[in-house]
Amino acid sequence: MTAETSLLRPVPDDDGAPFWEYAARGELRVQTCADCAEPRFPPRPCCPHCQSFDSGWRPMSGRGRIWSYVIPHPPLLPAYAALASYNAVVVELLDAPRVRLVGNVVATPDAPLNSVDPARLRIGAGVKVAFTPADETGLRLPRWLLERP
Structure with a gap:
């Protein structure tokens, strides 16, 4: 085992799973509110700006x-x-x-x-x-x- 194989790894949750799926394809995407267009990180169900539950993943x-x-x-x-x-x-x-x-x-x-x-x-x-x-x-x-x- 090398030093880097024993390092901490992220544990994706339901809200953050799409971030890691895009990362696996070499894409950086950020969750973005579908109503007010504000990007947010870390990913979460509700927009902290307008309280909408609608979101998408915008490429960065x-x-x-x-x-x-x-x-x-x-x-x-x-x-x-x-x-x-x-x-x-x-x-x-x-x-x-x-x-x-x-x-x-x-x-x-x-x-x-x-x-x-x-x-x-x-x-x-x-x-x-x-x-x-x-x-x-x-x-x-x-x-x-x-x-x-």
Whole structure:
């Protein structure tokens, strides 16, 4: 077992299942209210803006900017110790600025979590999404690549 095969994996629920189904196809989509057109994340049954229960899944460009980040010292979970120093980022999507996704900035989609020097990360840096297989079930995780490596 490699260090990355023992990492935490998302557990899709009914509301978030479509997000992971699109991610498995390499698509970044965000739940959007069918009545007021507001995107929302995390996915949920009711729109927090207009209280509508009607929604769809809007495709996103996959581009964003680093809104926040942290380099855990030391890693909190033993499975992550071999990957230190790695980053955890919050990315604000350019096409939906109120939507922020959590992930990691990596050098290539399949690179290890510690593949980007933490000194290269900056608040506001442009990133684009890339999807990488998480396990043999078809689950693909969104990761982020710096737009200007």
